[in-house]
Amino acid sequence: MHASAHLSPMMSNALVILGAAGIVIPLFARFRITPIIGFILVGLLVGPYGLGRMVADYPWLTHITISEPEGLEPFAEFGIILLLFTIGLELSFKRLWQLRKLVFGLGALEIMVIGALITAILYYTGQYWTGALALGLALAFSSTALVLPISGTTSAVGRAALSMLLFEDIMIVPVIFLLGALAPYADADGMAGLLSTLWQGLFVVLIMMVGGRLVLPRLFAQAARTKSPEIFLAASLLVVIGASLATTAVGLSPIVGALIAGLLIAETEYHSEVEGMMEPFKGLALGVFLLTVGMGIDFSMVWDNLGTIALAVVGVLLLKAVVTGVLLRFMGARRSTSVETGILMASPSETTLIVLTAATSAALVSREVGQFWQTVTAIGLTITPLLALLGKNLAGRMDPAPTLEEVDENPRAPHVVVIGLGRVGRLVAQMLARHEKAYIAIDSNADLVEDARRDGYVAIYGNAMRADVLNKMGIASAPAVILTMDEHVLAQQLVRKLRQQYPDLPIIARARDSVHAAELYRSGATTAVPETLESSLQLSEAALVDLGVPMGPVIASIHEKRDEMREKIQRGADLAEKPKLRTSTAEVAS
Incomplete structure (x- = not known):
């Protein structure tokens, strides 16, 4: 007689539970299905009203079902x-x-x-x-x-x-x-x-x-x-x-x-x-x-x-x-x-x-x-x-979207276009306003637009991927476009579209990391700012100042390092320095 025939009900139940937790639930998570739904569906499948009904005809199902x-x-x-x-x-x-x-x-x-x-x-x-x-x-x-x-x-x-x-x-x-x-x-x-x-x-x-x-x-x-x-x-x-x-x-x-x-x-x-x-x-x-x-x-x-x-x-x-x-x-x-x-x-x-x-x-x-x-x-x-x-x-479909005319009486006047009204977009808009640079922000989330307008931001609702929306915003005469959204693929598509339609338009884009920044540069971005790089530079600046290095040389070295990293990213190089694995300039450029 096989040893598995003596498997106790408790061990069999443990096998099913751990199988659900370790194998099935991660599979559901891969398809963005919550574990709550996953556990319910697994219970329905392996329970006495699911595969458990068939144990009498197929005894081997005992080890993957819970009949009691x-x-x-x-x-x-x-x-x-x-x-x-x-x-x-x-x-x-x-x-x-x-x-x-x-x-x-x-x-x-x-x-x-x-x-x-x-x-x-x-x-x-x-x-x-x-x-x-x-x-x-x-x-x-x-x-x-x-x-x-x-x-x-x-x-x-x-x-x-x-x-x-x-x-x-x-x-x-x-x-x-x-x-x-x-x-x-x-x-x-x-x-x-x-x-x-x-x-x-x-x-x-x-x-x-x-x-x-x-x-x-x-x-x-x-x-x-x-x-x-x-x-x-x-x-x-x-x-x-x-x-x-x-x-x-x-x-x-x-x-x-x-x-x-x-x-x-x-x-x-x-x-x-x-x-x-x-x-x-x-x-x-x-x-x-x-x-x-x-x-x-x-x-x-x-x-x-x-x-x-x-x-x-x-x-x-x-x-x-x-x-x-x-x-x-x-x-x-x-x-x-x-x-x-x-x-x-x-x-x-x-x-x-x-x-x-x-x-x-x-x-x-x-x-x-x-x-x-x-x-x-x-x-x-x-x-x-x-x-x-x-x-x-x-x-x-419920509330009419805010129109451009509601926020700007002269929509064709040159102004910076900020795409995205999350925390980064709001901060960018604040800095533009502080330096008296005209701007208009756009987002496809009506709640974010409403909250931003209530807080005094110049904002409209709309889909920046639509050409008619961009035209109404006067993007042809915009000094620059700043992309602040964190959607990886959407940012690339928008940069590529803007570069094709407006070859001379300065496009400054937010990037997650150096790899994303390199992709944005290839898509046509004028400047791509990786969040990981900026946080590292800010941390280095704070540490050097606290260690007693004068502010002037610190700022100069930070700018120099930023330019160096940006050049590497533009060439498609890896941001991380690997001294033991140096490659030639030709290899980096490729």
């Missing part, structure tokens, strides 16, 4: 605990204060209105009030893990999304607390027992808050003095598990304890070290949880309830998009920002899965109902990137 997801539940629960712990570590009172109006205004309205509407709809369709409340709160959450990487945090859409997601992160505490308090009384009112659980839970949380501030700094200081990563990790896990057990003992969810532990450690100087220690474990444990979600999707159930599931997905997405968009308009956001943010925030969240799991474990909803809404949530998570694309396209 129940065995993963303890690991999945631990993954949820670690996720909530790291959310607590990431929450910052400084960030909350900076966005306090949006967070506690827009964020609070968003989750309360959406939660109340979904709760009411489910209640009137026959769901018991405790279950309807749990589902309403769960489905009101949006995905931090998917939304923020798509929107960023600097644009109008990103700031609005960040404020709502921050409030949702805060709301995890009372939501999980509420579910834990309702758990023993899911099928009855039982107000006496509910109040008992509440006061006991509050008492334990108060002890943790007071005791944690006194004990945790000393505990981690002792662990840090050992200079042993193992001791530090052990101390971190001790705090997480101890806090989780404390809240479990009084009838609350262990997630409450984990999140409070994270909040307490976030107030110490050791939070960065703890967060770094826990990150690999959190990612893998969360992956196990998402695998179990994918495994819980029954193809036959989806097919039998296709109409109901489709209606639920569309209903949740539509309700959340409309409510979020209306609230943003009410708060004064532009129409395009409201539409794009509303659609982006429409799908449920990985937090929804956590709350659904907690609600099912607490018997607030039946396992069948929980599985149904888990399926709806998994589908919503999977299509979030498509929703983002839809929102961006719709937003682009």
Whole structure:
């Protein structure tokens, strides 16, 4: 008998999990598919409703499938605990204060209105009030893990999304607390027992808050003095598990304890070290949880309830998009920002899965109902990137773009054209204005243009790749064009196009490094400025001055070195000096 026939279920499950984490997920990442979606799809494939169905006919599939997801539940629960712990570590009172109006205004309205509407709809369709409340709160959450990487945090859409997601992160505490308090009384009112659980839970949380501030700094200081990563990790896990057990003992969810532990450690100087220690474990444990979600999707159930599931997905997405968009308009956001943010925030969240799991474990909803809404949530998570694309396209058609005439009464007057309104473009525009050089900036991101105009920049919305837009900007008479965007390929294409149409136009372009700069020179740039070179020169200048070298010779040598490097780049040479591998001038020129 082959040795593989004796492979235990635990080893087989470990093989699948590590295979997903080490092989499949990087493959998804290569195609820019988030690991959250990747883990769900892998779970769906290898679970009992996927390839697991075929184990009886093909026994070898045992080693690449998981036929008993129940065995993963303890690991999945631990993954949820670690996720909530790291959310607590990431929450910052400084960030909350900076966005306090949006967070506690827009964020609070968003989750309360959406939660109340979904709760009411489910209640009137026959769901018991405790279950309807749990589902309403769960489905009101949006995905931090998917939304923020798509929107960023600097644009109008990103700031609005960040404020709502921050409030949702805060709301995890009372939501999980509420579910834990309702758990023993899911099928009855039982107000006496509910109040008992509440006061006991509050008492334990108060002890943790007071005791944690006194004990945790000393505990981690002792662990840090050992200079042993193992001791530090052990101390971190001790705090997480101890806090989780404390809240479990009084009838609350262990997630409450984990999140409070994270909040307490976030107030110490050791939070960065703890967060770094826990990150690999959190990612893998969360992956196990998402695998179990994918495994819980029954193809036959989806097919039998296709109409109901489709209606639920569309209903949740539509309700959340409309409510979020209306609230943003009410708060004064532009129409395009409201539409794009509303659609982006429409799908449920990985937090929804956590709350659904907690609600099912607490018997607030039946396992069948929980599985149904888990399926709806998994589908919503999977299509979030498509929703983002839809929102961006719709937003682009909403608000009329600022016209050139709105910002410049004499658009044909000679002025420098700055392409790109990010941090580099803004700084370039500031320096041009300081030296009284007329300029006009252009960007294809309407939010950046709006923010820049509000801050006093001369800016218009438009696509610089279009010849008609460039002509309207008076580029034929421009003293120079400055490209500040960081898109590698787009910059090359634009430089090549400008050089073909305007042979004598000075083109100054931002480059990532010397290789990119050489490509820009070949495309026709007059000057290409590699960021890596400039940062090195600035660092050298600061070091030499601090070492006592007079400023005059330092500046002269910096200029000399810059010219030398620029000449090398223009010849296509490698920026890095390699004394032992010197080549002839002919070789460098080639």
